[in-house]
Amino acid sequence: MKILTGNDLASGDVVWWDGMGWSRDVNDAVxxxxxxxxxxxxxxxxxxxxxxxxxxxxxxxxxxxPAHIKDRIRALGPTVRLDLSLRPGDPDAAKQVI
Incomplete structure (x- = not known):
């Protein structure tokens, strides 16, 4: 599977190609x-x-x-403060990076 990532020019957010546009959620990637x-x-x-x-x-x-750890971190957000991650209410979010 090959997916696309980049940074939104307006917000600077990490984004993922969803087939029609860009999404902040890696699970929307196609x-x-x-x-x-x-x-x-x-x-x-x-x-x-x-x-x-x-x-x-x-x-x-x-x-x-994502296959590479760098992109897994980009997908989930900061790893040192889970309250700032893209899934702050998910206690298992950090486990997805490794």
Whole structure:
């Protein structure tokens, strides 16, 4: 599975390509197959996102899991203060990073 990530130009938030636009939730990410370069070029040209790139991921029972730990941390938010994470009420959120 190949998904796209980047940063929203308006807010700076980490975002994930959901097939029609960008979402803050990694579980909305869709497999882009071999369309990654075309989608990234169009979205950067439209100035909706910057620093965008394609990453490997897998679909698990818990949702989409980026293959690299850097992107798992980007997906969940800060790891040192769980109250600032994207899932502050989920006591198991930090376990998804490892």
């Amino acid at each position: 497999d882009v197959g071999d369309q990654d370069a075309a989608i990234l070029a169009a979205e950067e040209a439209a100035q909706r996102v910057n620093a965008s790139y394609a990453i490997a991921a897998t679909q698990t029972a818990e949702g989409v899991r």
